Amino acid sequence: MRVLSGIQPTGRFHWGNYFGAIKQYIDLQDAHDGYYFIADLHALTTIREPDVLRGYVRDAALDLLALGLNPERATLFVQSDIPEVSQLCWLLMTGAPLGLLERCHAYKDKASKGLRADVGLFTYPILMAADILAYDSNWVPVGEDQVQHIEVCRDLARSFNAHFGEVFIMPEAKIVPGAAKVPGTDGEKMSKSYDNTLALFGDPKELRKKIMRISTDSRPMEDAKDPETDHLFQLYRLFASEERIGEVSAIYWKGGFGYGDIKKRLADAAEIYLEPARKRRLDLENDPARVQEILSQGAAKAREAASNVLQRAQKACGLK
Helix, strand or coil: CEEEEEECCCCCCEHHHHHHHHHHHHHHHHCCEEEEEECHHHHCCCCCCHHHHHHHHHHHHHHHHHCCCCCCCEEEEEHHHCHHHHHHHHHHHCCCCHHHHHCCHHHHHHHHCCCCCCHHHHCHHHHHHHHHHCCCCCEEECCHHHHHHHHHHHHHHHHHHHHHCCCCCCCEEECCCCCCCCECCCCCECCHHHCCCCECCCCHHHHHHHHHCCCCCCCCCCCCCCHHHCHHHHHHHHHCCHHHHHHHHHHHHHCCCCHHHHHHHHHHHHHHHHHHHHHHHHHHHCCHHHHHHHHHHHHHHHHHHHHHHHHHHHHHHCCC
16 A cells, blocks of 8 residues: 655644644554655745745755654655656646636635635645655545545546546545644644644753743632643643553642643653654754755655656657
């Protein structure tokens, strides 16, 4: 089973990125043929500063490797290093219905709010489809908000196959079990858009300060509280053992505690959990040649797979 996942380098990865997606995708590398790419072409719809984008791509590679992506088991590469994907994107665009793209929520949401929505955003689902189809992907693990894009991919592949023969494998969207809904510092979903994130690899001291500033409710200390309704507890359980989670849960139900104590426990648990990855990242940062070698080898393997699919599609529609 070939698994494909891409992540945009539009900022430093945070807890929501990891527990909501990256952790589950990396876990799949042990049992499946994993292809993981850094989606710099997609990032161009929001980042227009070249040096910033290059820096985010570098950080994404370092972060993914430090978090456990194993180049011996999975293929890691940068999207723009595979020109075959852009060529395949055009083949798909020639048969993409306008109405299908107009219904896609990313474009529709921006347009409805009067925000800048360019052609790149409008055709984003087609490039995503090319990303998926270029590697004969069977399984695309996604969040619930991305399922629509996989359906668009399937529609485009089905239409192409109907016109030109069975060229593309039909991928499936999979909601990966274990993905966490991670609250931000304000209790809303953790997102760079809401400016409520907690960085995976920021300065530990700064991270601790940010944790201590997390907003909480104003219930009296002596009141018993349901831990499942508190975002501090939801964050704590991401890092703590089952035993520690049970202990803190009992504290909530008993009452008579201050949120400052929970914040300290959260900061301690997060620091311990992330320390091994932090050390691996520092080692990788000091060996840029090794990181570039991994990306180059990944791109070579990905290009071979994408070239086979592109040639198959070109031949089918009369270009070869």
